[in-house]
Amino acid sequence: MxxxxxxxxxxxxxxxxxxxxxxxxxxxxxxxxxxxxxxxxxxxxxxxxxxxxxxxxxxxxxxxxxxxxxxxxxxxxxxxxxxxxxxxxxxxxxxxxxxxxxxxxxxxxxxxxxxxxxxxxxxxxxxxxxxxxxxxxxxxxxxxxxxxxxxxxxxxxxxINLSHIPEPVEGARPKLPLGLEGKTVLGFIGFMREWHGLDRVVELLAHPAAPADVHLLLVGDGPARAAIEAQAQALGVADRLTITGFLPHGDVPAYLAAFDIALQPAATEYASPLKLFEYLQAGRAIVAPDQSNIREILTHDRNALLFDLAEPAAFGEAILRLCREPALRERLGNAARATIAELNRTxxxxxxxxxxxxxxxxxxxxxxxxxxxxx
Structure with a gap:
């Protein structure tokens, strides 16, 4: 501002x-x-x-x-x-x-x-x-x-500052420096707290229905990090988890470009999550909770998949659907990118x-x- x-x-x-x-x-x-x-x-x-x-x-x-x-x-x-x-x-x-x-x-x-x-x-x-x-x-x-x-x-x-993420980068190129070539990358940006529900994503990595190529990339740090790492170790999926730690803001777009699916696992009922606008500008398929403040920006099956908070399995089902359907990821990502211009959210x-x-x-x-x- x-x-x-x-x-x-x-x-x-x-x-x-x-x-x-x-x-x-x-x-x-x-x-x-x-x-x-x-x-x-x-x-x-x-x-x-x-x-x-x-x-x-x-x-x-x-x-x-x-x-x-x-x-x-x-x-x-x-x-x-x-x-x-x-x-x-x-x-x-x-x-x-x-x-x-x-x-x-x-x-x-x-x-x-x-x-x-x-x-x-x-x-x-x-x-x-x-x-x-x-x-x-x-x-x-x-x-x-x-x-x-x-x-x-x-x-x-x-x-969003348009110059921060000027153009979405597709394909394998953004994943190469991170060692994630050939992976379907689930991504999250922000300060990790217990209420964010990232433990549910780690559980999903160990689920039999999860594709073997799925990898979780957490960009940031926070008090929940140690518990997330311990959980991944206990479930035998530590090799499918990457946590970057704190990064300068200017470095974030390079990691965001490696996302296939961008996650907003939870949000307070009144917030305007900054990460959502970065996900939109990067043209990523988004999974987010179906609640009124989120619906001010996102529309289910148009520029995101919104999940029912009252259904415990809904979050994981939305992620797995996107893992299985690359065409849906592309459609939602293109609509997400267009949302910034449509709403003029700069x-x-x-x-x-x-x-x-x-x-x-x-x-x-x-x-x-x-x-x-x-x-």
């Missing part, structure tokens, strides 16, 4: 927490912040999160005084209503990107001690922004439930939408000022 805004000729100043110098391969929950959270009572840790927003606001206000921007584009985070505080002080237009309903998410998974404070900061951030930009229509329903008017909610899904288009919203908001502000002066 930042690169696309700059590409359209706009100046962008990024204000964010200082980046860690720890290498990605070493940053598996280490560092003083996770350690402090583990040691402190949950309520104390959450108070520190909220207290950090005061420091963040001071930095943001200093940046505002130096840069004098026309607008603020902010990515929402819980306990950090800094953008709307700045807007209250300066009348700066605020566009708030929302990737998840963090109160609901943390209540369900990590737990919240200060639920009332968390809910207040979320409502304050969402209701006070000029526009709230959820990444899916499913997520927009969460925003609506917090009292944000429909006219201030604009869904902008994630997208970061450049997202940036143009953001600029149009800002123009609209600034025109409204000018009109209101003129009306006030006329009176």
């Amino acid at each position: 930042i690169a696309s805004l700059r590409g359209l000729g706009h100046e962008v100043l990024v204000v964010a927490p200082r980046q860690s110098r720890v290498e990605p391969s070493e940053s598996k929950g280490t560092g003083w912040v996770p350690w402090l959270r583990q040691k402190l009572p949950r309520a104390c840790a959450e108070l520190l999160e909220f207290g950090y927003s005061l420091y963040a606001f001071a930095r943001l206000y200093a940046a505002y005084r130096r840069f004098r921007p026309d607008a603020l584009y902010e990515r929402y985070n819980l306990y950090t209503p800094t953008g709307v505080w700045l807007a209250a002080l300066t009348r700066l237009p605020v566009l708030l990107e929302v990737n998840s309903p963090m109160v609901a998410e943390r209540s369900e998974h990590g737990g919240l001690a200060l639920t009332a404070l968390a809910d207040w900061t979320e409502r304050l951030s969402w209701r006070s922004a000029d526009y709230v930009l959820p990444v899916t229509r499913a997520l927009a329903r969460h925003v609506q439930a917090k009292g944000v008017p429909d006219e201030r909610i604009v869904v902008i899904p994630n997208g 970061w450049d288009n997202n940036a143009r939408q953001v600029v149009a919203l800002l123009d609209q908001r600034m025109e409204q502000g000018n009109a209101a000022a003129e009306t006030s002066l006329g009176r």
Whole structure:
């Protein structure tokens, strides 16, 4: 988004927490912040999160005084209503990107001690922004439930940088450097967690119905990696599994080009998975869960095979069908590639939408000022 805004000729100043110098391969929950959270009572840790927003606001206000921007584009985070505080002080237009309903998410998974404070900061951030930009229509329903008017909610899904994956590469050539020539490659990109369900794919490799040439290529790393490797070893399919570990983003397309079947085994009900757009742009046959946020991008048997989450065997059956039917893989892959252009799901288009919203908001502000002066 930042690169696309700059590409359209706009100046962008990024204000964010200082980046860690720890290498990605070493940053598996280490560092003083996770350690402090583990040691402190949950309520104390959450108070520190909220207290950090005061420091963040001071930095943001200093940046505002130096840069004098026309607008603020902010990515929402819980306990950090800094953008709307700045807007209250300066009348700066605020566009708030929302990737998840963090109160609901943390209540369900990590737990919240200060639920009332968390809910207040979320409502304050969402209701006070000029526009709230959820990444899916499913997520927009969460925003609506917090009292944000429909006219201030604009869904902008994630997208793809077209230059990142300019043209799909077919045939055996992408597989040669990886030692996967002659294999039917099942692929997954991302940070591997237990809830992703990759263990089901490893089980499938050992199933009698799985073709002997099927290989699983996992591009990334994560806390589930050790369990996946142990499972493959126990099932006798370790030689049919490759895990790359962390890679620079620029290296990912070369591995994606080796996929025959791209996997999205699971997704939260409100997410706009970034990997889906890379799969689409690469022109790969996709297997993904049949749920409303996924159907905003994918259509069953048109540009993907969607499986019923209520049917335990459905995920594996969809994969095996694609393994057996190369013509179906090609048809779905071609339609997947066309989807990016059909839906215009690029970061450049997202940036143009953001600029149009800002123009609209600034025109409204000018009109209101003129009306006030006329009176």
